[in-house]
Amino acid sequence: MTKLTTEQIDQYKKKGYISPVDVLTSIETKEIKDEIEKIEKNWPKALEGINRNYVHLISPVFDKVCHNTKILDAVESIIGKNILVCGTTLFIKNPDEKGFVSFHQDAKYIGLEPHNWVTAWVAITDSNETNGCMKMWAGTHKNEIKHHNQKFDENNLLTRGQTIENVPISETTPVILKAGQMSLHHPAVIHGSGLNKSKERRIGFVIQSYIGTNVNQVLGKMYVQLARGEDLFNYHEKAERPNQLMNKKDIILRQKANEELSKIFYLDSEKKGKY
Template sequence: MLQNALSDAQKSQYWDDGYLFPLDLMTSDEAATWRDEIEVIEKDWLAADLPLPLGTYKRVNSHVVMPMAAKLASDKRVLDIVEGVLGPDILIWSAEFFIKEPRTKAHVSMHQDLTYWGLGEIDGLVTAWIALSPATVASGCMDFVRASHKNPILPHTDTHEADNLLSRGQEVAVDISPDDKTAIELQAGQMSLHHGLTIHGSGPNTSNDRRIGFVIRYVKPEIAQQVADRDYAMLARGADRPGNFTNIAEPRTLFDPASLALYDEIRKEQAAALMKGSKDTKRLYG
């Protein structure tokens, strides 16, 4: 049976553990349809004359320039589940396709998401991770450290590793035992949720298939950017009464000029927070 809302027990588990999985969001056939759509875009636009590489638009703020990303991030089924964590007013802060190619070394070091986002140590953000292909230990699924969201933002070290998919190659500067990690295995169509302070990472994809995840960061309107001069979000449900974010609309067509200009504006503002103090300021949108 597909999940249509969080039960009280699931809400408690999320706040106890800092994550929740697996949630049956859609059928595997529908997930395959979404996968087909992003792979058609990859095929059709790879050689297009875009201002930035296609991989950048997929990997960072895809909802700004790709209607399918905005549509999936605004899907009622996802929002019904997220409402159980954030409440009725929900903003989309970011959305991205997190893809690991088969038999590659790309990985994600153990880290806390909120470390460099400029949003502070908050409860009002949740990450939804939707599997469009199987996410298994072999394909490099995420590992979560249970209850680690109850810590503040911990010290991180910038590794700048070439195979690290994070903007700075950031890694939490504490020892984490393999026994403390929970493998977040998801089948296509399933979803996980995690808190912005939950320590997590993932290994390389040693399988023969692509590991394709669609990742959305949702925030409550009461959250505010603390580092950059301005921040942006898309209203997904309810109302944005505080007005802490510049509200943006869904893109009308793929990579239209207005959306590309907005994307460039957003990346310059967000880079001020995401790359503050980094020696590799081009890595985020390189």
């Protein structure tokens, strides 16, 4: 078992995130990149728009990442031994596009209470300042959830373009990761990311999030998998693990899961974005 060190846990408590943690081999990151390309080639809509979510429900390769022992050991150090996978998102920034992520707090619109959950951002390619890595405003997880303006910018990779204004960029820290490393961040830490100015894709596979079994969904319904321990609370719908890429029954389940997720993300919103 490769739990986080005391130093890493202290860093998480103090800053609201930790990085880098080594989790995948180069063979594994290549397998994931190949899987993305295979899906994009054969099912062009399967990762677009809202379908960037829940890819782990239709692909055994992504499912395997969510249940990776190294990732779960680290997550257990933060949220305890009873762990559910409650969602995943592929954050891809292509070089010729203008995708960015405004500064926000994940806990704002997601409805997961209490905040015994953590997001694992797994780098499938290197992620650095040139290609638009995440930037964290350390320590902000200790404050309240802030007001977010809803901007719906064309190139914002967030659902509503939710934005915390006036974040002092000089106080943020880039989360620089090599392919195969991950960062873990707290539901309330303020973070965002800029443009990909490189000539290659930047790919993050984000398990958002791992939740303790004691975490409820107070705004809607979610489809979860047990990743470790036992679930004595039974708050959520259960999702089976896929054993084949793009199985019909898995596609149907994923569609249902995405419809429910969309209701949560856009609750009380006058407008809908493209994700």
